[in-house]
Amino acid sequence: MKNVCKTYEGFQFDLSMEIPNGRITGLVGKNGAGKSTAIKLILGLTEAESGEITIFGKCVHQLSMSEKAQIGASLAESGFSSYLNITDVKKILEKMYPDFNKGYFEKMCRELNLPEKKRIREYSTGMKAKLRVLTALSHHAKLLVMDEPTAGLDVEARNHILDMLRAYMEEDEERSILITSHIASDLEQLCDDIYLIHNGTLILYEDTDVILEQYGVLKVSEDQFAGLDQDYLLKTQKTSYGYACFTNHKDYYQQNYPGIIVENGNIDELILMMTGLLEKDIRLLMHSKQTFVCFIALAVVLGVAQKSTLMLGYLTFFISAILVSTLSYDEMDHGFAFLFTLPINRKIYVREKYVFCMGGAVIVWSLTMMLYVIILNVRHTPAVISEEVLKGLSFLPIVILFLSLLIPMQLKFGVEKSRLVMIGVSAFVGVMIYYLAEKSGMLDGNSAVVLSAFDLTGDLAVDVIGLLIAAVLAVVSYLCSCRIMKKKEL
Numbered sequence: 267m268k269n270v271c272k273t274y275e276g277f278q279f280d281l282s283m284e285i286p287n288g289r290i291t292g293l294v295g296k297n298g299a300g301k302s303t304a305i306k307l308i309l310g311l312t313e314a315e316s317g318e319i320t321i322f323g324k325c326v327h328q329l330s331m332s333e334k335a336q337i338g339a340s341l342a343e344s345g346f347s348s349y350l351n352i353t354d355v356k357k358i359l360e361k362m363y364p365d366f367n368k369g370y371f372e373k374m375c376r377e378l379n380l381p382e383k384k385r386i387r388e389y390s391t392g393m394k395a396k397l398r399v400l401t402a403l404s405h406h407a408k409l410l411v412m413d414e415p416t417a418g419l420d421v422e423a424r425n426h427i428l429d430m431l432r433a434y435m436e437e438d439e440e441r442s443i444l445i446t447s448h449i450a451s452d453l454e455q456l457c458d459d460i461y462l463i464h465n466g467t468l469i470l471y472e473d474t475d476v477i478l479e480q481y482g483v484l485k486v487s488e489d490q491f492a493g494l495d496q497d498y499l500l501k502t503q504k505t506s507y508g509y510a511c512f513t514n515h516k517d518y519y520q521q522n523y524p525g526i527i528v529e530n531g532n533i534d535e536l537i538l539m540m541t542g543l544l545e546k547d548i549r550l551l552m553h554s555k556q557t558f559v560c561f562i563a564l565a566v567v568l569g570v571a572q573k574s575t576l577m578l579g580y581l582t583f584f585i586s587a588i589l590v591s592t593l594s595y596d597e598m599d600h601g602f603a604f605l606f607t608l609p610i611n612r613k614i615y616v617r618e619k620y621v622f623c624m625g626g627a628v629i630v631w632s633l634t635m636m637l638y639v640i641i642l643n644v645r646h647t648p649a650v651i652s653e654e655v656l657k658g659l660s661f662l663p664i665v666i667l668f669l670s671l672l673i674p675m676q677l678k679f680g681v682e683k684s685r686l687v688m689i690g691v692s693a694f695v696g697v698m699i700y701y702l703a704e705k706s707g708m709l710d711g712n713s714a715v716v717l718s719a720f721d722l723t724g725d726l727a728v729d730v731i732g733l734l735i736a737a738v739l740a741v742v743s744y745l746c747s748c749r750i751m752k753k754k755e756l
Contacts, residue, residue: 270317272303272466279303279466282317285409290435290443292457292474294450294537300466301446305413308444309339321409335363338407340398342414348387352380355401363405371404378426391418399427403434410434412445416452424449428456450533454478462536470500470536472514481531482516484509490526494519512536612751616677620744623673627665663732670736670743677750 272279279300285291293301306312307319310326319326322333346355352375359366375382378396386394395418402410410431416424435441447453453460454474462470472481486494487508496502498515512531513519520528 267304267308267319268317270307270314270319272307272312272314274303277466279307281463281466281468283461283468283471285442285444287442288435288439289458290431290445290456292453292460292533293444293446293463294453294460294533295463295469296537299463301463302413303466304463305341305411305444305446309337309411332364335365335405336408338402338405338410340402340410340412340415342417345394345398345401346386349385351385352382352397355386355397359401359404365406367404367406371400374400374404374430378423392420392423395419396423396427399430403430406438408438408441410441410443410445412443414447415445416447416449424452428452431456450537453533460533460536474533476514477531477533477536480516481512481514481536482519483529483531484511484513484519484523485527485529486511490523494523494526612754613748616744616747616751619673620740620747623669624666624740627669628662631662631665660732663736666733666736666740670740674743674747674750677747677754 267281267283269282270280277298277300281300281304283291283293283304293304295301303312307314308321308326310319310329313327321329322336324333346358350358356368356371359371360368378393378400380389380393380397380400386397389397395415399412399415402412412431415431416427419427431443431445435443445453445457457474459471459473460477461468484494484499485505485507491509491511494511495518496511498513498518499511500514501512503510516528516531519526
C-alpha cells in the first residue's frame with residue numbers, strides 16, 4: 267500500500283504500509299482510526315481515490331481468481347450466512363478453493379468444539395469468531411488478513427487461535443499476516459512489527475521487540491520534569507503526580523536519571539500516549555456545528571441590539587449544557603462498558619471530560635465576547651467596551667460552578683435523573699438568593715455584592731473572587747467524579 271487516499275464525510279484516509287513475506291504485521295489504533303478502511307482497501311472491497319495497492323506484485327483489482335484464492339480473510343462480524351452449518355461451509359470451501367484442506371478443517375472443528383450440524387446462527391460469539399479464523403486458515407493462503415480474530419474468545423480459545431496462526435507461519439516462510447486487535451497482549455505475543463494509525467494517517471511504525479525493549483513511560487514530578495532532557499520524549503501528559511512521558515529511549519533515561527520511575531512500554535501505552543480522547547467528543551459535536559454558528563450569531567446580534575452581555579452569558583450556559591450532553595452518548599446502550607474495553611482508563615476519561623467541558627465553555631465565551639467587542643468597537647468608546655467585557659466575565663464563575671455540579675451528578679445518577687435534579691436545584695437556589703438579597707435586612711448592605719454576579723454589574727474584584735472559588739470547586743468536583751467513576755458498575 268503506497269500513498270493510498272480515501273475520503274469519507276468528515277474522514278480522510280492517507281496511508282502507506284508494507285506487509286513483508288515471513289512476518290506478522292499488526293495494525294493498531296482507536297476506533298475510527300482507519301483500521302477497517304485499510305483492510306477493505308487491501309481486500310479490494312472499496313476503491314482508493316489515489317495511490318496504489320499491490321498484492322503478489324499486482325494491483326489488487328487485477329488479481330485473478332487463482333491469485334485471490336491465495337488470500338485468506340477473517341473480518342469482524344462478517345462471515346457465511348448464519349443459516350448454514352459446518353457441513354454446508356465445508357462443501358462451499360471445497361468448491362471455492364483448490365487447495366482446501368478438508369482433513370485439517372474437520373480436525374480443527376473438533377478441537378474448537380464447533381458442532382457440525384448446528385446452524386451458525388445458534389453459535390455463540392466466540393464460536394463464530396473461531397469459525398471465521400478457521401475458514402481463513404484452511405486453504406493454505408499466502409496472505410492472511412485478520413480483523414479482530416480473537417474478539418469474543420476466552421483466554422484458552424485465544425491462545426489456541428494464536429497457536430494456529432504461529433503454526434500457519436512455520437509451515438511456509440513466504441507467508442504473511444496482517445492482523446488488527448484491541449487485545450494488546452495478543453499482538454505483543456504474535457506480531458513482528460506494528461503500525462499505529464490515527465485519523466487515517468500513520469503515527470508510528472516499529473518492530474514489536476523494539477517497542478517492548480526500548481519504549482517506556484517516565485513518571486516524574488514537576489521538579490524532575492523541569493530538569494529532564496526532552497529530546498527523546500515522544501509524548502507528554504500532565505498528571506496528578508506531575509508528568510507521564512512516553513519515550514523510545516528508555517535506557518538513556520534509566521542511565522542518566524536514576525531517581526525517576528521508568529515503566530516498560532507496551533502497545534496499550536503506545537496507543538494511549540500517541541492519541542487523544544477529546545477528539546471523540548469534538549466529532550460528536552461537529553454534527554451540531556450549524557446550531558453553534560446560529561446561536562453565536564443570534565446572541566451577538568441581540569447583545570448589540572440590547573447593549574448587554576446578557577445574551578452572551580445565556581449562550582455560554584446553553585453551550586455548556588450541550589458539551590456535558592456528550593456524557594449521554596457514552597451512557598447510551600451501555601456505552602461506558604464498551605468504552606473501557608479500549609485502552610482507556612477511568613481516570614483519564616474523567617480528566618479529558620473536564621478538559622473538554624470546561625475548556626469548551628471558556629472557548630465559546632471567548633469567541634462570543636470577541637465578536638461582541640468587534641461590533642461594539644464601531645459604535646462605542648474603549649471605556650464602554652471595557653465595562654461590557656467585565657460584565658461578561660461575571661458569567662464565567664457561574665458557568666464553571668454549573669459544570670462542576672452537573673458532571674459528577676450525571677456520572678453518578680445518569681443523564682435523565684441528573685437533568686431533573688439540576689433544574690430543580692438551580693431554580694431553588696436562584697429564587698433563594700434573590701429573596702435573601704432583596705428582602706433580608708441583614709443582607710441589605712451586601713446585596714449589591716451578592717447580585718453583582720447575577721446582574722452583571724462588572725465589579726472586577728467580585729469576578730476574580732468568583733473565579734477563584736469556582737476553580738477550587740472545579741478541582742473538588744473532578745476528584746469526586748474520579749471517585750464516582752472508580753466505583754461505577756458498568
